Amino acid sequence: MTETHPDTAEVPHANDASAAGHPHSLRPQEYDAILLASFGGPEGQEDVIPFLRNVTRGRGIPDARLEEVAQHYRHFGGVSPINEHNRQLREALVQELHSRGMTLPVYWGNRNWDPYMEDAVQEAAANGHNRLLAVATSAYSSYSSCRQYREDFARALINTGLAGVVRIDKVRQFFDAPGFVQPFAEGLAAALREFAAEGFAPEEIRVLFCTHSIPTADAERSGPGDQHFGEGGAYAAQHLAVGAKIMEQLAAESAAQPGTAWELVYQSRSGPPTQPWLEPDVCDSIAELPDQGVKAVALVPLGFLSDHMEVLWDLDNEAMEAAEEAGLRAARTPTPGIHPTFVAGLVDLIQERIQAVVAQERPRLTRLGPWYDVCRPGCCENVRLGFRPAAAGVAP
Template sequence: MAISTDDDALAPYDAVLLLSFGGPEAPDEVMPFLRRVTAGRDIPEERLQEVATHYHHFGGRSPINDQNRALLEALQAEIAARGSRIPVLWGNRNSDPFVVDTLRAARAEGLLRLCTVVTSAYSSYSGCRQYREDLAAATEELGVAAADFVIDKIRPYALHPGFVAVNTERLVATVEGLDDLDPATTRLLFVTHSVPEAMDDTSGPGDGDGNLYVEQHLRTAALVTQGLAERSGVTLEQELVFCSRSGSPRTPWLEPDVNDRIEELAGEGVRTVVLAPIGFVSDHMEVVNDLDREARETAERVGVRFARVPTAGTHPLFVEALVDLVHERAAEAREEVVIPAQADAGDVRPSICASGCCPNLRAAKPALCGRD
């Protein structure tokens, strides 16, 4: 990738925007948060109350915002270390700081060209296009104040070498920390957030192929498993499982559920399960509740040893990868020739999404950073 000779290493950008899901930080914020998350999806109130208990088990505070504060600080330090003076901003989809408020403040400070980093590595409606819809809705709410904004985003990064490397390193450390590990009775479970089957079917380029959400996870899992074998000499049988299903029971979602699979594996003679949550970039609620609490309890109940691999978090390899992607996007914006780094020979997703990519299946909405 060519290096800019401009005064700022990330020209033409004025700022980097860290865009995330958000979460409650106090008990009285839990239900309003869940209602925002599920707006328009006809989720019964009793189901929301049930999900709220997950948050109240942790004092009504999701860990995600604290983790994003730490990631923001790490990104700012890495960007500065590479010679850029631009700030890193932070906005959320469903909780304070809301992205519209972040953009309003940016506009007031004259920060008009932004490069967006989303805290989701994979291609899907909820992991990519919905964030682009959030940006479009925020600029629409700002009205004329948004007229001068130019907002770009980095490409999906599940197969970026840095993301694969940090997940590999986390897995190697976890496996090497297990005493008396017997690969023959150990199963490596790569875990991600379940989504409706229809969302996976339409994830990807919009040309009818689809299923890119699952495909990217399978590719990432294969690369991480290969890295484990190369670095530690341990070869484990692995598979992809899912957690955090929600919505109508009549709607097919991706399976198997991690708890169901742990129970099945116990009956098949598996004695250790290693859970690697490659579908998440930090230890937020789906990880600390659905895996560290519920899946661990399932393993204990069926007599299976349980180990959970940490997520990428603020590991230097992950932070460096995200800043690499921002530099890559800046070079694209300067119309320089860019050869994207990729850990797999598979499809490199574009930073400007194609028309029809990962569509909104409930209602057509405008989205930034794409061709539709």
């Protein structure tokens, strides 16, 4: 990536090595703890509506409408799997860190449910840990998947009175880090080989890389404000680049045969019908496949780290039902979860930041990487909310 801003820019709430605002750290930084940052989810029926109120705070959505979404959670006993996944991921990170001789504790804080980000920051400070390096459970660039986590950090520090005491940096977005991409490639390779064994010809197979839809206006503002990534902004460009890389890798390994087509599709939109969101919708795309001669479809949850609600409901339920209605053989491939390669890759990112590895030597699989250690000015603006205080990036 190209540096377009001065190294003297101010980065709020940053540790010393990141405070100057250079896109990639130029000198090593000693951190004393890791902060695992996530979305959060309900853990019982009584939690569901309060959780959804947190998710939609400030939008004035009545409980009657929230109950429509709540049914997805109620189908699973009111429990989102994301919290249990984060417990497992936290433990896996601790074990991987220890295997490398790193004794950094891992704190865990959520945006929308217990344990909240404020709780994690206060716990760290109480234990004497005030130089934190955050790992967010989202790989791509957009408001909700990057900048909003940075706002969470700033809000937690301000609300707890720990601004200026605790400092928080964040590892780079890891959409094209090998450890993140490899589990998807392995899962898709297995699905394609199974389809081939069942007698489907390459041209009868379609790969759908699935990710969360976001408002089109926000997508256009994803990534640095002074760079143009085409339709869908950096968010779409990153997904498309990773999808292309996976198909290229599988073709080289003979897992994907010539003639196997793929596309990027979206799911889980939640905005009003009048607001444009990224398309095509996964179920709409599935419905069109039979007319294109497709008989088998692989659903690859490329935008998701774990099997949380958007995967279990929107893919395993709605998309698989759409495939059945279309008469298609369908397979949903795994998310990274706590795949050893993925966990090791996250710790690689932590070590990379501690050691200030130069950008040219950082592992990445697309021309878009390696992404920034310190987010650039104007990055991932939310059209509705504008720029709010955020850590781990050059203001605004």
